[in-house]
Amino acid sequence: MYLIGLTGGIASGKSTVARRLYEHGAVHIDADQLARKVVEPGTPALAAIVEAFGPGVLHGDGSLDRAKLGGIVFGDAAALARLNGIVHPAVRELSGRLIAKAEAEDPEAVVVYDVPLLVEAQVDHPFDLIVVTDAPRRAQVARLVQERGLEPAHAEARVDAQVDPETRKSIADVVIDTGGTLAHTMSQADALWARIRAEQRARG
Numbered sequence: 027m028y029l030i031g032l033t034g035g036i037a038s039g040k041s042t043v044a045r046r047l048y049e050h051g052a053v054h055i056d057a058d059q060l061a062r063k064v065v066e067p068g069t070p071a072l073a074a075i076v077e078a079f080g081p082g083v084l085h086g087d088g089s090l091d092r093a094k095l096g097g098i099v100f101g102d103a104a105a106l107a108r109l110n111g112i113v114h115p116a117v118r119e120l121s122g123r124l125i126a127k128a129e130a131e132d133p134e135a136v137v138v139y140d141v142p143l144l145v146e147a148q149v150d151h152p153f154d155l156i157v158v159t160d161a162p163r164r165a166q167v168a169r170l171v172q173e174r175g176l177e178p179a180h181a182e183a184r185v186d187a188q189v190d191p192e193t194r195k196s197i198a199d200v201v202i203d204t205g206g207t208l209a210h211t212m213s214q215a216d217a218l219w220a221r222i223r224a225e226q227r228a229r230g
């Protein structure tokens with residue numbers, strides 16, 4: 027297996043790069059999706075969230091009201107840390123199992139673990155390569171406002187809830203510049219795929 031840790035700020039283009047690598051043949055594991063799965067109704071993590079934040083964070087049907095919880099935690103560092111302390115261990119455990127499963131199914135698999143908070147959540151899977159997508163802050167905010175309909179202040183709060191780009195880039199083996207055109211992002215992703223394949227061949 028060849029394990030890539032893919033990270034980057036919110037709306038920096040991680041999913042866009044992950045999708046391209048998937049089209050080339052990589053197995054894609056998405057931490058955001060796992061973070062949703064581990065808080066589905068009936069899970070221990072959801073029970074712990076209700077314990078911490080009260081039943082007001084649930085919809086009438088018992089599922090998590092993500093917008094409501096997001097409104098509480100983004101902008102309140104202590105509340106966010108508390109939420110992270112509940113969700114991150116569950117995501118770590120599930121991602122570890124899925125990576126092991128991918129390797130068992132195909133020892134030659136290229137696995138892309140797409141994890142927005144690789145730095146913040148101290149993810150310590152044994153990555154062969156850490157890839158960071160990097161776009162200017164104004165591009166991140168503009169995408170959140172234009173494409174996802176966030177209020178500008180909320181978009182800024184989400185960007186600010188994450189580690190600064192310099193710290194993120196300091197752990198990168200490869201930085202993909204996602205501040206330009208989509209075509210420029212794609213060609214960097216294609217070059218990355220070619221590099222990984224070459225490394226795999228060299229390893230034998």
Ligand SMILES: CC(C)(COP(=O)(O)OP(=O)(O)OC[C@H]1O[C@@H](n2cnc3c(N)ncnc32)[C@H](O)[C@@H]1O)[C@@H](O)C(=O)NCCC(=O)NCCS
Nearest residue numbers: 035036057058061092093095096109110113117142187188
């Ligand atoms: C607060 C929640 C309910 C808001 O849900 P919502 O659907 O509005 O946003 P979503 O989960 O799609 O996240 C969107 C983006 O926000 C950023 N973000 C999410 N959680 C965090 C966090 N704990 N710290 C900093 N940024 C975060 C990431 O860039 C993420 O890609 C949700 O983000 C959450 O449960 N967060 C804690 C778990 C977590 O860390 N998830 C991220 C992947 S492990």
Ligand SMILES: Nc1ncnc2c1ncn2[C@@H]1O[C@H](COP(=O)(O)OP(=O)(O)OP(=O)(O)O)[C@@H](O)[C@H]1O
Nearest residue numbers: 035036037038039040041042169204206207208211
């Ligand atoms: N040069 C570029 N590279 C990547 N994405 C771009 C670029 N220009 C514009 N975009 C757009 O920006 C958005 C980036 O969204 P994407 O879901 O890939 O980011 P993300 O980092 O995975 O976000 P999140 O952290 O919220 O999951 C997409 O709608 C994409 O089309």
